[in-house]
Amino acid sequence: MAAYKKAIATTVEYFYIQYIHLKYTSMKILTTAFCLLLFFASRAQTDSTPTLKAILLEQLKSTHSTEEWFVPVNIAVEGLTAEQANWSDKSENHSIAQLLTHLNFWNKQSLDKFKGLKPDAFSGNNKETFTKVTAASWAAAIKEYDDIMTEWETLINTSDDAKLKQWYSTIAHIGAHNAYHTGQIIYIRKMKGWWNADKGVK
Secondary structure: OHHHHHHHHHHHHHHHHHHHHHHHHHHHHHHHHHHHHHHHHHHHHHHOOOOHHHHHHHHHHHOOOOOOOOOOHHHHOOOOOHHHHHOOOOOOOOOHHHHHHHHHHHHHHHHHHHOOOOOOOOOOOHHHHOOOOOHHHHHHHHHHHHHHHHHHHHHHHHOOHHHHHHHHHHHHHHHHHHHHHHHHHHHHHHHHOOOOHHHOOO
8 A cells, every 4th residue: 555655656747847847948939039129120120210321322313313302304304495405594503504514513423432433634723624525415415314313322322331341422422412403403304394293393
């Protein structure tokens, strides 16, 4: 009888130990799973943070071809004749053509430097970057702006973070410079009655 009771006690003790072990193991598994969940959640939040590349691309595209908060250049100059583009009020104010050729000059200067090329010669006189156009050169100027900005966007998209960190200030200023002169282009068009409000800036 004593042996029987001892066997029962041993069996109960065994199952109790197994129960405690299982409970401990389950808690350990739950704790590990919870920690992993927190880890991946924090990674997801980090991964959703915009990168420098994404921010720079957004800035340039908004002054090139993507309409967001304001009208981009390609829409701002759309449908203008060379005669309209050359109009000025005969003061020191620039014409639309002069504004676009000025943007082309400086955007290409920076682009060539970014590519490690020697930029076009510059006399130091900024007034020389504002030029008039003919019917043929006006169409070419519009295409040149599009080509330059498209190449900028392609290069930024394929550049590593190290290079972008060296160039981010220049690239950000290119976007701001484009936006500044786009506002002047729209102002001239609205003043002359050459602007369709359906395109924006009502």
